[in-house]
Amino acid sequence: MIDIHCHILPGVDDGPTTLEESLMMAREAVNEGIKTIIATPHHRNNRYENNKEQILQHVSNLNEVLVKENIPLSILPGQENRIFGEVLEDYRNGEILTLNNSKYLFIEFPTASVPKYADRLLYEIQIEGLTPIIVHPERNKEILENPDILYNLVNNGALTQVTAASILGYFGKSIKKFSKKLVESNLTHFLASDAHNTHNRTFALNNAFELIREDFGMDYVYLFMENADKVITDSAIYKEIPLVIKKKRFFGIL
Ligand code: FE
Numbered sequence: 001m002i003d004i005h006c007h008i009l010p011g012v013d014d015g016p017t018t019l020e021e022s023l024m025m026a027r028e029a030v031n032e033g034i035k036t037i038i039a040t041p042h043h044r045n046n047r048y049e050n051n052k053e054q055i056l057q058h059v060s061n062l063n064e065v066l067v068k069e070n071i072p073l074s075i076l077p078g079q080e081n082r083i084f085g086e087v088l089e090d091y092r093n094g095e096i097l098t099l100n101n102s103k104y105l106f107i108e109f110p111t112a113s114v115p116k117y118a119d120r121l122l123y124e125i126q127i128e129g130l131t132p133i134i135v136h137p138e139r140n141k142e143i144l145e146n147p148d149i150l151y152n153l154v155n156n157g158a159l160t161q162v163t164a165a166s167i168l169g170y171f172g173k174s175i176k177k178f179s180k181k182l183v184e185s186n187l188t189h190f191l192a193s194d195a196h197n198t199h200n201r202t203f204a205l206n207n208a209f210e211l212i213r214e215d216f217g218m219d220y221v222y223l224f225m226e227n228a229d230k231v232i233t234d235s236a237i238y239k240e241i242p243l244v245i246k247k248k249r250f251f252g253i254l
Contacts, residue, residue, distance in 0.1 A: 001033045001035060001036075001205060001225065001228075002035070002036045002038075002225070002229055002231075002232060003034050003192055003193050003203065003205060003228070004038045004078070004099060004161065004190055004192045004228050004231055004232075005038065005040050005078075005080070005106070005161055005163070005190075005192035005193060006029075006037045006038065006039060006040060006192070006193055006194065006195050007039070007040065007041060007042070007195065007196045008026065008039050008075065008195070009022065009059065010022040010058075012041045012048065012050050012054070012055075012058060013041045014047070014048070014196060015041070015197065016196075019065065021197065021198070022062060023066075023069060023071065025195060025198055026062075026069075026071050026073050028198050028202065028203060029073055029195075030073050032203045032206050033206065034073065034205065035072065035073065036075075036232065037073060037074075037075050037076070038075075038076045038078040038099050038100055038231075038232070039055070039058070039062070039075050039076070039077060039078055040078040040079055040080040040099075041079060042080050042082070042108075043079050043080060043081050043082065044081060044084050045082035045108065046082070050079065051095040051096075051097075052077075052094055052095050052097040053094075055077050055078075056077050056097070059075050059076070062075050063075050076100040077100060078097060078098070078099040078100065078106060079096065079097040079098075079106060080106050080108050081096060081105070081106055082108045082109075082110070083107050083108065083109055083110075083118060083121065087107075087121065088121075088124060088125065088128055091105075091128070091130075099133075099232070100231065100234070101234075102231055102232065102233075102234035103129060103130050103234060104130070104131050104133055104159070104231050104234075105125060105130045105132050105133065106132075106133050106135050106161075107122070107125075107132045107134055107158075108134075108135045108136075109137070109143075110140075111139065111140065111141065112140075112141045112142065113140075113141065113142045114142045114143060118153065119156065122153055122156065122157070123156060123157075131157070131158075131159060132158045133161050133190065134150070134158055134160045134161070135160075135161050135163075136161065136166060136194060137150050137162075137187075137188075138162055138163070138166045138171075138175050138178050138179040138182055139163070139166060139171060144174065144175070144178055147178075147181070147244075147245035148244065148245075150187055151185075151187065151243075151244050151245065154187050155242055159189045159190070159237065159239070160187060160189060160190070161188065161192050162179050162183070162190070162191055162192075163179075163191075163192065163193070163194045164191060164193050164203070164204040164205050164207070164209075165202075165204050165208075166179045167179040167180065167183075167191070167208050167211060167212070168204055168207055168208055168211060180215065181245050182245075183212070183216060183220065184216065184243075185242060185243040185244070185245050186239065186242045186243055187242050187243070189224075189227050189237055189238075190224060190231070191205070191208055191209065191212065191224040192228070193205050209221050209224070212224065223238055226238060
């Protein structure tokens, strides 16, 4: 299994602080059946800056330790970019990292809102030859209130990644319900852990895939797993035509 969103590098963001904590996460990942992780440290989220060169160095250091410790897990480089106006400029300057140097680029929105310029920027990212993947849209307040925002972005070519813990209800009932809506409306293309540690932000990928299997069937499990594989091999992913999520009406009918 491949996890395309994970904070496993030590001392770079709000993931593990020490190498020992990273290794604890690595062992837990292996127990979950994960063989490959894309390390995606926060970048430009107002708290952390991790540019391409720094991330590549950290990834190579951690891989060396994993080999020494006999932990059968490989770490690939990635970056979780908070949306900002100059992301393409920085990409051209070599500070921005796509997922495993593919065409797929993680973009994170602020928790409460979607910037007005998001539509235009996601379009320009595609003009640059990259494919934006919006991380955990199910945890964005504005999207929860107005799913059409996400529908339009996906309809215009953006991809999205739902977090395992969201679909399991660890962020509350409404986020769980909305995550499932995103799956059934073809508004998400990846399931990933966004794990930060081994206590309150864990992998939970197996349980999430089990839930997907029960609620949507094995086809969806394969779809998400294969799409993760397509990212690391820089191939075209599978996607269906997105559907509009109907909002609650007066009589509580969805
Ligand atoms: Fe993250």
